[in-house]
Amino acid sequence: MNAPDRYERFVVPEGTKKVSYERDTKIMNAAAFTVEREDHTIGNILRMQLHRDPNVLFAGYKLPHPLQYKILVRIHTTSQSSPMQAYNQAINDLDRELDHMKNAFEV
Amino acid sequence: MERLLKLNRLMPRWKVLESRSRFLMFVLEGTTESFVRVLLRIMTEEVPTIAIHEVVIETNSSFLSDSFLAQRLRFIPLTSDLANLMYYSTECPNCNGRGYCHLCSVEFRLSAKCVAGDVTSKDLVTSNPSVLPFDFFDPTGTAIVKLKPGEELTLKAIARKGIGKDHIKWSPLAATSAKYFCPSDIRINEELMETLTLEQKKQWVASYPTDLFQVDPQTQKVVLCRPGNGYHNMPLNPEARGVIEVFEKKDTFVFTVETTGALKASQLLMNALAILKRKLLSFRVLEDHFLDHDLAGIDKLDSEN
Numbered sequence: 001m002n003a004p005d006r007y008e009r010f011v012v013p014e015g016t017k018k019v020s021y022e023r024d025t026k027i028m029n030a031a032a033f034t035v036e037r038e039d040h041t042i043g044n045i046l047r048m049q050l051h052r053d054p055n056v057l058f059a060g061y062k063l064p065h066p067l068q069y070k071i072l073v074r075i076h077t078t079s080q081s082s083p084m085q086a087y088n089q090a091i092n093d094l095d096r097e098l099d100h101m102k103n104a105f106e107v
Numbered sequence: 108m109e110r111l112l113k114l115n116r117l118m119p120r121w122k123v124l125e126s127r128s129r130f131l132m133f134v135l136e137g138t139t140e141s142f143v144r145v146l147l148r149i150m151t152e153e154v155p156t157i158a159i160h161e162v163v164i165e166t167n168s169s170f171l172s173d174s175f176l177a178q179r180l181r182f183i184p185l186t187s188d189l190a191n192l193m194y195y196s197t198e199c200p201n202c203n204g205r206g207y208c209h210l211c212s213v214e215f216r217l218s219a220k221c222v223a224g225d226v227t228s229k230d231l232v233t234s235n236p237s238v239l240p241f242d243f244f245d246p247t248g249t250a251i252v253k254l255k256p257g258e259e260l261t262l263k264a265i266a267r268k269g270i271g272k273d274h275i276k277w278s279p280l281a282a283t284s285a286k287y288f289c290p291s292d293i294r295i296n297e298e299l300m301e302t303l304t305l306e307q308k309k310q311w312v313a314s315y316p317t318d319l320f321q322v323d324p325q326t327q328k329v330v331l332c333r334p335g336n337g338y339h340n341m342p343l344n345p346e347a348r349g350v351i352e353v354f355e356k357k358d359t360f361v362f363t364v365e366t367t368g369a370l371k372a373s374q375l376l377m378n379a380l381a382i383l384k385r386k387l388l389s390f391r392v393l394e395d396h397f398l399d400h401d402l403a404g405i406d407k408l409d410s411e412n
Contacts, residue, residue, distance in 0.1 A: 006273050007197070019390045035390050041148045042386060048141040052115050091391045093116045098384045102377070105121050 009069050012037050021084070030058075030076040031083035039063060043071040049090040055081035117142070124361075131372035134290075135360045143360045147285050149379045152271035153386075156187035156279050156369040157213065157238055160196075161265040168258045179251055180264055181276045183228050184241040184367040185213075188374070193268045206267060213238045215264040217251075225250040226260060238266065241368030279375050284365035289355040293331055299350050300329055311350070 012018055016036055024030035035042065043061035050059035050073075058076035075083040119138040123131070135143060162177040169176070196206030206212055214234040219226045227248030228240035242248050254260065271278030303311065305322070308329055312320045323330050364372045 010270065010272050011197075038386075038390075041145050041153070044141050045145045048139060088391060091387050095384060095387055095391075097117055097119070098380055098387075100118055101121070102380050102384075104119075105376070105380075 004067060010037050023083075024076075027076060029079060029082055030074070033073040033075070033083075033087060034070055035073065036070045038071050039069070040071075043073065045094065046073060046087075046090055049094050050075060050086060052093075053077075053081070053086050053089060056086050059086075126373060128371050129366050129368055131364045131376065133362055135362055137358055138360065139358070140360070143287050143362065145383065146362075146376075146379060147287065149383050150285055150364065150375055151278055151280050153382050154279055154370070154375055154378045155190045155195075155268050155270050156277050157185045157190050157193070157266050157268050158274075158276040158369075159183065159185070159215065159264045160267040160269070163263040163265075165261040165263070166259050167262070169252050169254055169260050170258075171252050176252065176260075176262070183231075183249055183251075184279075184369040185266055186237065186239050186241055186243075187268075187279070187369040188371075189235070189237050190268050190370075191378070195269070196267045207265065209235070211267065213266040215266060216262075217264070218261040219254060220259045221254045221256050226252050226254060231264070279366050279369045281365060281367050285363065287360045287362040289357055290359055290361050291353050291355050294352045294354060295329060295331065296350050296352065297328070 018036055020034045020036075022032050022034070024032065040063060043063065047059050047061045050056050053059075055078045056075060057078060058074065061071050061073045063071055073087070075086055077083055077086050081089075117138055119142070120136045122134040122136070124134060125132040159177075159181045162173075162180055164173045164176065167173055167176065171179075194200070194211040196211045197204045199206065199208060199211035201210045202208035215231045216234075217226070217231050219230055227250050229243055229245075229248035230251075231240055233239055240248060252260065269277040271280075300308070305327055308322050308327070312322055312329060319332060320329050321332050322328070364375065366372050366375055370378065
């Protein structure tokens with residue numbers, strides 16, 4: 001009866017940002033990104049890509065609760081980089097990997 | 108494997124082993140399990156297809172109850188090549204999200220009166236000729252219900268676009284039809300092998316399926332005849348432990364996809380890649396003030412303290 005609607009799993013509610021960013025107050029160059037309406041699909045691939053970055057000291061994600069449809073990605077980098085830079089770099093790299101795969105398949 | 112984890116960007120390679128319209132088997136080389144797993148998840152729950160979402164029953168004197176009929180109807184896969192062009196009913200600009208216009212819905216009509224044989228998916232009359240039950244052109248369709256003399260069934264069904272995350276009827280994959288495994292390979296321990304005499308080598312080779320190993324006539328070495336194949340269920344002679352080693356190729360995946368018929372398997376794969384790309388881009392662009400905030404992070408931290 002009080003089950004949440006199924007569409008809540010993938011429709012970002014109005015007035016909510018897809019991504020929000022919170023800098024860690026205690027550690028330098030550390031931040032947490034909250035990505036709304038995403039799950040392990042994106043969390044895992046993003047984390048694995050962040051691990052490839054030599055400037056990233058720590059990268060991890062969690063799904064706080066099965067009924068809270070968001071993931072938290074925590075990134076801690078060296079002073080050579082910043083969490084924001086590492087995050088965007090990871091997405092760009094993944095994007096290029098996908099382009100490569102798409103072109104390679106269509107040939 | 109460790110090498111892969113250090114690379115900044117992967118360049119996976121495909122090799123299609125078998126391709127039929129609903130079935131695809133391919134090898135993906137030079138990638139990690141996390142990526143393959145993500146591909147599988149996207150295929151199961153994020154690729155949109157079209158399925159019957161609403162059923163209006165006008166007459167039903169068959170032995171199945173209305174809700175039972177609706178349940179049977181919604182699991183009939185419909186050809187969904189149009190799904191990329193259609194709107195989700197809640198987002199349709201043409202009908203303000205009511206979900207009954209031609210841009211976001213397809214109407215099916217079914218009227219049957221004690222026909223000879225079953226009422227099948229072939230009896231559904233569509234309003235859009237490119238959205239049909241997947242087996243419409245087969246000699247026999249999917250049975251919906253059987254009617255006795257005098258029984259009658261008239262209904263209207265609205266099909267809409269959706270994704271598997273919402274309801275499993277929109278998933279283009281049958282339950283366990285997408286899977287992957289790491290193929291195995293064999294490494295011969297040359298050092299240990301050389302301690303055997305030629306006669307022993309021949310005996311050793313003979314103890315395996317005939318074409319797996321061979322003794323090279325010139326060098327008298329034992330060589331593998333079909334490198335790179337899967338050796339999953341190979342019976343391992345207990346005496347051979349140490350001489351050969353069977354190992355998993357952790358960076359290679361044999362991936363099998365079979366769809367319900369809603370999409371072609373190769374189309375499903377392409378759609379999955381496109382959706383993953385769109386997803387990634389959807390949270391790449393961040394607002395500028397984030398960036399300033401972050402770049403000024405160190406100073407800001409000092410001033411806060």
